[in-house]
Amino acid sequence: MNVSYIAHISGRVQGVYFRASSQQKAIDYGLSGYARNLADGDVEVLLCGEQGKIDEMLDWLSHGPEQAEVTSIQHKQIPWQEHSFFSIG
Known part of the structure; x- marks a missing residue:
């Protein structure tokens, strides 16, 4: 079964290749x-x-890439959203 989740990750997560x-x-x-x-x-x-x-x-997002310093992650299930690929915004 397919589901959708939204996550907010805090800490040193910008400028450290987190999105890529x-x-x-x-x-x-x-x-x-x-x-x-x-x-x-x-x-x-x-x-x-x-x-x-x-x-x-x-689980991976809770620590991210090597350069990141994740201090918290909050996530919740949301209604299904159809996306054909994973994009960086």
Whole structure:
């Protein structure tokens, strides 16, 4: 069953290839959605796909790429959103 989640990641997550790394991981997991910077310095990630793969992606997002310093991640399931690929905004 396909589901969608929205996640907000805080910490040193901008300027450290967080979005590009998230895109590559999402593609590896077969997920669609997006990653975008927010004005407050956080990153927002939309994940659409299989629950198990989203769980793995959320686990990865809790630490992110090597240069990142994630201090918190908040996520929740949202109504299904159809996306054909994973984009960077």
